[in-house]
Amino acid sequence: MHALRIVEPEPAPGPEDDLALVRRAQREDTAAYDELVRRYQERVYATVYHMTANHEDANDMTQEAFIKAYRALKTFKGDSSFYTWVYRIAVNKTINFLKQRKNRVQMSLNDMDFNAEHDPVLVALISHNTPRRDLSLAELQEKLNAALQKLSEDHRMAVILHDIQGLSHEEIGAIMDCNVGTVRSRLFYARQQLQAWLADYLK
Amino acid sequence: MEPSHKQTVRVERIIALKRFEQPPPGYFHLLPDRIIRRIEKGEGRSGFWESWVQALSIRPVLAYAFGLTVCGAVTVGIFYSPKPEAAAGVTGQMPASPWAVSPPREEMAGESDAQRGLHVANGFGSTNPVMSSETASMFEAADERAIPVSFFQDK
Numbered sequence: 309m310h311a312l313r314i315v316e317p318e319p320a321p322g323p324e325d326d327l328a329l330v331r332r333a334q335r336e337d338t339a340a341y342d343e344l345v346r347r348y349q350e351r352v353y354a355t356v357y358h359m360t361a362n363h364e365d366a367n368d369m370t371q372e373a374f375i376k377a378y379r380a381l382k383t384f385k386g387d388s389s390f391y392t393w394v395y396r397i398a399v400n401k402t403i404n405f406l407k408q409r410k411n412r413v414q415m416s417l418n419d420m421d422f423n424a425e426h427d428p429v430l431v432a433l434i435s436h437n438t439p440r441r442d443l444s445l446a447e448l449q450e451k452l453n454a455a456l457q458k459l460s461e462d463h464r465m466a467v468i469l470h471d472i473q474g475l476s477h478e479e480i481g482a483i484m485d486c487n488v489g490t491v492r493s494r495l496f497y498a499r500q501q502l503q504a505w506l507a508d509y510l511k
Numbered sequence: 512m513e514p515s516h517k518q519t520v521r522v523e524r525i526i527a528l529k530r531f532e533q534p535p536p537g538y539f540h541l542l543p544d545r546i547i548r549r550i551e552k553g554e555g556r557s558g559f560w561e562s563w564v565q566a567l568s569i570r571p572v573l574a575y576a577f578g579l580t581v582c583g584a585v586t587v588g589i590f591y592s593p594k595p596e597a598a599a600g601v602t603g604q605m606p607a608s609p610w611a612v613s614p615p616r617e618e619m620a621g622e623s624d625a626q627r628g629l630h631v632a633n634g635f636g637s638t639n640p641v642m643s644s645e646t647a648s649m650f651e652a653a654d655e656r657a658i659p660v661s662f663f664q665d666k
Contacts, residue, residue: 338547345543353542358529366534367542374546375555400571445528452525471526485571502522510521 326390334381341381345374348391351473352398358468359402359461360409361453369405373398388482395469395483403461448509455505463498470495 326347332340352373357366377397384393456464465484469475470491475483480491503510549555 338550341550342543342547345546346539349539349542353534353539357532357534363534367538370542371546371549372555375549378550379555448525449528449532452528456526456529467526468529471523472529499519499522502526503518506522506525509525510518 327386330381330384330386330390333378334384341378344390344394348394349374351391352394355395355465355468355473356398356402358456358472359406359464361457365405365409369398369402373401376401392479392482396485399465399483403465406461451506451509455502458505459498459501463494463501466491466494467498467502 326344329340329344333344349370353366353370356369356373357363360366360369373394377394380397384390456467459467462484466480469480469483470477477488477491477495481488484491
């Protein structure tokens, strides 16, 4: 008779694991860095994508941010978490890129996940909370993207990191190199602007 | 719920729409390999100055601090540098220059044109070095011979 073996679930990757991987990557262990990329690629990509509103640009920026982070890994002391540090690199790179790209606004608006159409919150929002009952999801997305692109880079970044990525004010402050008060005021101002621009869809 | 708070919640919900935007399927399976391949190829490797600039771009505060330090050093350097009057000396003479005004011709009587240099006028209002002193004397002699002819005979 076999004894029952209780299998302990594997602990979720925490900051300690990240640090161990970073130490290995600092000794030029690319397998360790590959693991770090896999952990944070989606978040970094999403942030850059929402800032640039273009998949190709987001792809380039994400790759370059991770390559830059690898080359600068020797300077990483572990004062902040690895993901805050990578985010900071990606954010600065994206803001610099957007300043150069000022006159070339592109948007790819057909990347909406199919699941969005079945999300009850969104369906309710569109069918009940807007005066335009015939408004399609794609139309609302288009208006939202246009409104987001009207915000300054710093305000847009604050909204993306908080309302889309779900980061705390403190984390955003560490990433954007500013204090929590500045983050709050940027969020407040950005939401006020978005409310004004999307007023028709909020009644 | 207050109307303004309601509005904020609705804005947040609309912004949440962005969470559903996804890259092409399978994109995240390929991305790490692309990044590692580029790293192994040596992309992004940089020299001392580039890595210094990179470090500054990661922390903009450091960049500002560095910029301020450089500006401060330049300002202090300008403030403590010797003044132009002091450098020229107490006599107030300007430093020697090839364009400086030459001394009067009388003072240079004993010197040849070659000694005087190209900038010295040669008495004919020309600085042309081809006009040597010998040529000049020939002109002077010619002046002596050029006696005006008179068609009226003196009685």
